Amino acid sequence: MEKLRQADRDILLWIQNNFRNRYATVFWKIMTALGNLGIFWFAVCAVMWFMPQYKRTAETALASLAASAVIISLVLKPIFHRVRPYDTHEVLIPLIPHPKDLSFPSGHTGASFSCAVVFMLRLPAPVGIPFLVLAALIAFSRIYLGVHYPTDVAAGAGVGILCAVCCAWLIPV
Numbered sequence: 001m002e003k004l005r006q007a008d009r010d011i012l013l014w015i016q017n018n019f020r021n022r023y024a025t026v027f028w029k030i031m032t033a034l035g036n037l038g039i040f041w042f043a044v045c046a047v048m049w050f051m052p053q054y055k056r057t058a059e060t061a062l063a064s065l066a067a068s069a070v071i072i073s074l075v076l077k078p079i080f081h082r083v084r085p086y087d088t089h090e091v092l093i094p095l096i097p098h099p100k101d102l103s104f105p106s107g108h109t110g111a112s113f114s115c116a117v118v119f120m121l122r123l124p125a126p127v128g129i130p131f132l133v134l135a136a137l138i139a140f141s142r143i144y145l146g147v148h149y150p151t152d153v154a155a156g157a158g159v160g161i162l163c164a165v166c167c168a169w170l171i172p173v
Helices: 001-020 020-047 051-081 107-122 125-146 150-170
Strands: none
Touching: 001 125, 001 150, 020 051, 020 107, 020 125, 051 107, 051 150, 107 125, 107 150, 125 150
């Protein structure tokens, strides 16, 4: 477990020391803002809600989003109680205001993958791909900006994918 923690820290330091620049930082801040409170995903679902052929997809995505939010925020974060990278390692510098909640797993990532995977499963093949790419970009933004460890993001993606698959299975088209 210690080697995994060390790898998490080393990846963050490598990104901080080799990859950050002002142009990339602007881009990654925009990506992370799209994930704030799931607002982008709610907006997509709101648009879909008014399109009869996609209403059920919107319902499924919202159910998945709610499930991932509850599982991550109310169950997993209190169980694992992992603090943010900048609270543990002074050399890690976050590029956005410090989130006040716990780090593991990433809520932004969970929310993003919970909706994007539903869209991949329910929408015509090429339509879902940009949503999945956006979810991956939002996930990486959390690492780049220094507010999550890579394992936080991986776990958030796993929870989001699991919620999406379960909701798509439970909610018929």
